[in-house]
Amino acid sequence: MMARSEEKILILDGLVSGYGKMEILHGVSLTVRKGEIVGLIGPNGAGKSTVLKAAAGLLKVTSGKVIFLNEEVTHTAPYQRVEKGMAFNPQGRVIFPDMTVQEHLDMGAWTIKDRKEKEKAVAQVYQLFPWLMERKRRKAAQMSGGEQQMLSLARAMMIQPKLLLLDEPSLGLSPKWVKTVFEKIVEIKNSGLPCLIVEQKAAMVLGYSDYAYVLEMGRNKFEGKGQDLLQNPDVRRLYLGG
Secondary structure, three states: OOOOOOOEEEEEEEEEEEEOOEEEEEEEEEEEEOOOEEEEEOOOOOOHHHHHHHHHOOOOEEEEEEEEOOEEOOOOOHHHHHHHOEEEEOOOOOOOOOOEHHHHHHHHOOOOOOHHHHHHHHHHHHHHOHHHHHOOOOEHHHOOHHHHHHHHHHHHHOOOOOEEEEEOOOOOOOHHHHHHHHHHHHHHHHOOOOEEEEOOOHHHHHHHOOEEEEEEOOEEEEEEEHHHHHHOHHHHHHHOOO
């Protein structure tokens, strides 16, 4: 792998956050740089999804900083981060059964005021997900779990983001769809859009990640190139089942 880019898209510096009075993150730090997939793994309860929610502004940060595109956004509202180009694709495919593919994309484009810009964004998303074009009038309820995950990804892409946060993109999918989703994520990354991915399928996400972090009990445990962590005996023993 080439050296990591000098251009830092997202910096989480010493994040302390959680739910109400329950502190989950105790000073987590990570960096996502231009043109890379960054994986975030760890056991259940390590705080992986909490990191994404804190980065996206969905949880209060009590200490530490969130820096996005060289601007501190620690205490800005979630919609302001979206307008700046941070797209968060939550766990569990949050789609609306009675809405069509096209309606989902239209909803995803709420940040785009100019009609021509919106048409351009729709065209780009259909180019990235060509089979969605054939299903644009189909309701989400008529789609498989894998198709719904692709739709959820496509909707996130509608804001023409500068960073994609993905929480468990493989959750509940068949092995075939898991592979398809990750291949699409690589394609997205190759188009220039960096991705931060939380995943339970640790070995798989490390295999696709340019760089990765391992969390344990709300703290940084390991970090390094994805392939290096995949071969690290401690990581293998503790998190990859040997």
